[in-house]
Amino acid sequence: GAGVSQSPSNKVTEKGKDVELRCDPISGHTALYWYRQRLGQGLEFLIYFQGNSAPDKSGLPSDRFSAERTGESVSTLTIQRTQQEDSAVYLCASTPPSGGSYNEQFFGPGTRLTVL
Amino acid sequence: AQSVAQPEDQVNVAEGNPLTVKCTYSVSGNPYLFWYVQYPNRGLQFLLKYITGDNLVKGSYGFEAEFNKSQTSFHLKKPSALVSDSALYFCAVRDSSYKLIFGSGTRLLVRP
Numbered sequence: 589g590a591g592v593s594q595s596p597s598n599k600v601t602e603k604g605k606d607v608e609l610r611c612d613p614i615s616g617h618t619a620l621y622w623y624r625q626r627l628g629q630g631l632e633f634l635i636y637f638q639g640n641s642a643p644d645k646s647g648l649p650s651d652r653f654s655a656e657r658t659g660e661s662v663s664t665l666t667i668q669r670t671q672q673e674d675s676a677v678y679l680c681a682s683t684p685p686s687g688g689s690y691n692e693q694f695f696g697p698g699t700r701l702t703v704l
Numbered sequence: 705a706q707s708v709a710q711p712e713d714q715v716n717v718a719e720g721n722p723l724t725v726k727c728t729y730s731v732s733g734n735p736y737l738f739w740y741v742q743y744p745n746r747g748l749q750f751l752l753k754y755i756t757g758d759n760l761v762k763g764s765y766g767f768e769a770e771f772n773k774s775q776t777s778f779h780l781k782k783p784s785a786l787v788s789d790s791a792l793y794f795c796a797v798r799d800s801s802y803k804l805i806f807g808s809g810t811r812l813l814v815r816p
């Protein structure tokens with residue numbers, strides 16, 4: 589079946605502009621995660637959605653970052669007033685409802701954001 | 705706080721030789737350990753996980769990993785490397801929560 593999809597695949601923007609990144613999780617997956625991967629580094633957790641529970645926003649680096657999720661489907665990560673240090677690959681992942689913490693996360697291909 | 709260390713930035717092996725990619729972890733409570741692989745311009749792909757049970761875990765593409773509680777390690781291994789195994793490998797740990805904490809990654813280069 590279809591995997592996690594993300595759009596756009598690449599985004600180039602000017603410093604100070606706002607950007608929106610989209611994630612479509614695998615159908616039926618209740619949990620959704622956003623991560624940031626800076627060049628040559630591992631993944632940093634940003635935010636976690638689980639069903640209708642309040643999201644865990646503890647990884648968001650500043651108040652310029654926000655994310656929403658519509659039910660158990662699409663999620664949008666918004667970065668306001670982008671800065672050059674926001675340049676990274678933003679990865680989305682989802683997990684199915686059964687298995688809880690034991691489940692592996694299924695990752696999308698990522699959005700490469702470049703802030704000029 | 706939980707953490708993961710991948711001490712090698714790069715591992716070089718010849719095709720057909722065994723490979724090992726090292727990972728050590730630090731968590732409070734029981735560790736749930738994962739290995740992911742990332743090919744160029746692609747997202748992460750799950751390889752294997754340790755939750756409980758046998759210390760030797762077998763995964764995709766002939767990879768396996770050995771959980772060692774006393775050494776807090778979860779090294780990734782493969783008996784015979786392929787050129788197509790060349791990629792970036794990430795170890796990750798999760799404790800009783802749901803967040804994955806990733807290592808910095810190890811680049812595996814398998815030469816023909």
